[in-house]
Amino acid sequence: xxxxxxxxxxxxxxxxxxxxxxxxxxxxxxxxxxxxxxxxxxxxxxxxxxxxxxxxxxxxxxxxxxxxxxxxxxxxxxxxxxxxxxxxxxxxxxxxxxxxxxxxxxxxxxxxxxxxxxxxxxxxxxxxxxxxxxxxxxxxxxxxxxxxxxxxxxxxxxxxxxxxxxxxxxxxxxxxxxxxxxxxxxxxxxxxxxxxxxxxxxxxxxxxxxxxxxxxxxxxxxxxxxxxxxxxxxxxxxxxxxxxxxxxxxxxx
Numbered sequence: 744x745x746x747x748x749x750x751x752x753x754x755x756x757x758x759x760x761x762x763x764x765x766x767x768x769x770x771x772x773x774x775x776x777x778x779x780x781x782x783x784x785x786x787x788x789x790x791x792x793x794x795x796x797x798x799x800x801x802x803x804x805x806x807x808x809x810x811x812x813x814x815x816x817x818x819x820x821x822x823x824x825x826x827x828x829x830x831x832x833x834x835x836x837x838x839x840x841x842x843x844x845x846x847x848x849x850x851x852x853x854x855x856x857x858x859x860x861x862x863x864x865x866x867x868x869x870x871x872x873x874x875x876x877x878x879x880x881x882x883x884x885x886x887x888x889x890x891x892x893x894x895x896x897x898x899x900x901x902x903x904x905x906x907x908x909x910x911x912x913x914x915x916x917x918x919x920x921x922x923x924x925x926x927x928x929x930x931x932x933x934x935x936x937x938x939x940x941x942x943x944x945x946x947x948x949x950x951x952x953x954x955x956x957x958x959x960x961x962x963x964x965x966x967x968x969x970x971x972x973x974x975x976x977x978x979x980x981x982x983x984x985x986x987x988x989x990x991x992x993x994x995x996x
Contacts, residue, residue, distance in 0.1 A: 763990075766986065766990075767986075770982060770986045773982060774979045774982055774983060777976070777978050777982065778979050780975040781971075781973075781975035781976040781979070782972075784968045784969075784971040784972035784975060785968070785972050788966070788968035788969050788972065791966045791968055792966070798824045801824045801826060801898075802826060802898065804826055805826070806826045806827050806828035806896050807825060807826070807827055807828070808827070808828060808829075809827060809829050809860060809867070809940070809942075810864065812825060812827055812899060812942065813940060816942075822899050823899065823900070823901055824898050824899060824900075825899045826896065826897070826898055826899075827896070827897065827898070827899050827944060828894060828895070828896045829858060829860060829867065829869075829894070829895045829896075829897075829944060830860065830893070830894050830895075831858050831859050831861045831864075831892070831893065832858070832861075832890075832891065832893065833856050833857070833858055833859075833869070833889055833890075833893060834856065834857040834858070834859060835856060835881065835888045836881075837856070837857045837931060838855070838856050838881060838917075839855040839856070839857075839868070839919055839927050840852040840853075840854065840855075840879060840917055840919065841853040841854075841870070841919045841920075841922070842918060842919065842920055843873060845873055845875075848873065848875045849875060849876070850875070851873055851874055851875040851876050851879075852873070852874055852879055853871075853872065853873055853955075854870070854871045854873075854874055855868045855869065855870050855871075855927065855943070856871050857869075857928065857936075858895065858944070859936055860937065860940075861892065863937045864937060864940075865936070865937040865938040865939060865940045866931065866936045866937060866938070866939050866940065867940050867942040867943070867944055868924060868927060868942070869895055869897070869943075869944045870900070870944065870945045870946060870957075871887075871946050871950060871957055872946060872949060872950065872954075872955035872956040872957035873955060873956045874954050874955050874956070878954050884950075884952060884954040886950075886952035887952045887953075887954050889950065889951070895944065895948075896946070896947050896948065897944040897945045897946040897947050898944070898945045898947075899942060899943070900922065900942075900943040900944070900945055901922075901942075901943070902922050902923060902924045902925075902941060902943070903921040903922035904921060905920075905921050905923075906921070914929070922943055924939070924942075924943065925939075945957075
């Protein structure tokens with residue numbers, strides 16, 4: 744009876760031991776996947792660092808002309824964040840208000856103003872900068888209106904996209920949540936304006952009187968790929984550690 748009980752005990756212990764080959768194969772597959780994801784994140788890290796370096800170089804470079812930007816755009820070149828100098832006149836009575844709360848000043852808007860380029864080059868939208876909600880009404884910051892021919896320097900921004908959690912633009916209320924060039928210029932129909940170039944320019948310089956406050960929109964591109972890579976590599980190491988413990992326990996009597 745004792746031997747029979749002992750035999751059953753050994754059988755139960757053997758049954759509880761992990762099966763070597765299925766466990767090894769499944770662990771290897773998952774480890775390969777986790778390591779591959781970590782390597783992919785390192786590749787993304789290199790790409791992101793090159794992108795950030797290029798953006799920094801563009802921000803520090805002398806400004807190019809709108810004509811040069813249009814040529815690059817037609818050649819399907821990347822024009823994002825190019826520093827540009829544009830010459831033309833503001834259409835202040837056609838301001839567009841882009842909802843843009845500011846950490847320092849609170850609720851407010853970026854003022855996008857149609858800018859008619861000189862020599863019939865066309866029309867772009869210039870983000871002249873931030874105004875707090877009490878100064879949304881143009882008459883409260885009349886000093887900031889620039890009449891006549893102006894030189895504006897800033898960074899090119901492309902039209903945006905309506906994200907899953909982004910409210911819809913309200914053209915009737917002149918309230919915008921994403922950069923939709925066509926909609927924001929739809930009622931500007933005068934032939935004298937020239938072609939609409941579908942370009943946004945974030946102006947660097949502040950307006951007279953301080954409002955709109957230009958240059959407050961910093962380019963912020965997250966770069967967390969190194970952290971993500973370490974997460975995947977860490978999970979792979981953890982899985983290998985669990986596998987080693989299981990295999991060690993399997994060999995114990």
